[in-house]
């Protein structure tokens with residue numbers, strides 16, 4: 289089944305790639321998905337990359353329950369209002385109506401900070417550097433596999449600190465050293481770190497920081513967030529501690545999350561008209577051998593050599609020994625699945641002690657002697673990893689525009705789309721006007737506020753910020 293091209297029908301292309309590559313499918317309850325083994329393998333590699341970095345920066349994992357007594361959610365007003373439309377509530381269980389309904393966690397600040405109130409007594413108890421991997425539920429009206437699902441998997445970090453400086457340092461450290469590093473080095477995606485406007489902030493946060501990546505259809509994808517929560521949650525949940533000077537203080541909070549949406553980012557950053565292109569660091573299979581034979585004698589000879597080759601490779605490799613399928617079908621199938629290197633091996637290759645290697649990223653083919661295949665594949669995987677990153681970065685930069693007028697901004701959002709960078713006065717009215725006129729939102733402001741940016745692109749008032757607009761997922 290041919291894929292729609294990205295240029296003709298990007299949403300259709302996405303949907304078919306997810307389906308045909310065996311990544312995920314819709315399940316029975318509205319907005320929920322089954323993550324299939326190949327898709328879960330990609331998620332596990334992302335998880336590993338993020339978890340390693342979370343732990344390397346001094347955090348440990350723990351686990352909080354998914355049910356939250358509903359009164360807890362009421363305490364942080366902005367937070368509860370922000371999440372109210374998306375929250376699922378259990379009112380009936382064990383054959384009877386519950387005395388107090390239970391919220392299925394949309395995120396866990398409330399249950400965690402009500403527990404931290406018991407764990408934090410003195411400045412000596414701080415900081416708490418905790419993270420959990422779990423599922424959350426946010427009722428989704430327009431679900432799309434990986435991008436917006438009613439239930440999704442993620443990690444949520446929740447840290448408590450003695451000072452505002454410590455908490456802000458944590459918020460930005462996570463953004464750069466955990467998330468940006470994992471996106472760049474493992475997912476081969478070059479997102480922009482930035483700060484959200486008040487309108488786009490996490491409910492209850494003082495500042496929300498983000499990584500915004502540009503997909504191949506020139507729409508932005510918010511790829512994770514890191515929040516500086518100030519003392520809002522400590523106030524709401526009574527997290528007080530005895531400070532160094534003997535006075536009672538409120539703890540400072542951060543929270544930060546990255547979800548299965550990251551799989552969607554990988555698909556839409558690297559995929560092409562043939563299907564997925566997986567960065568080798570993420571690929572469940574890094575190299576696949578497609579054996580070529582016409583009869584049983586050739587079959588046993590080629591398969592034996594293929595197995596031997598794969599065992600000596602030292603990368604995640606696999607022999608496609610499906611007998612009912614022709615090599616041409618298998619080539620397409622592994623291209624669709626985005627496996628970085630294909631190895632073609634037939635009787636004539638064995639006579640010459642060689643194999644044919646084909647790169648998925650740029651389609652280049654080369655013949656390599658059998659004893660050099662291992663080293664060559666190692667080099668190719670490294671080169672494919674950096675080529676995918678470079679291509680994504682070039683695409684992002686070539687799709688970034690600086691309009692000189694509001695009319696130009698409007699027409700750029702319309703066609704071709706991409707990141708539109710322009711001065712902004714900081715007023716919510718100008719932000720709302722752009723959204724109403726173009727559906728583009730401010731994806732991010734620079735991490736550090738301030739500077740002289742001339743005049744607001746919308747109303748000509750003195751600009752306080754340089755904003756980056758885009759239509760977004």
Ligand SMILES: [Zn+2]
Pocket residue numbers: 712713714715718744745746747748749
């Ligand atoms: Zn303005």
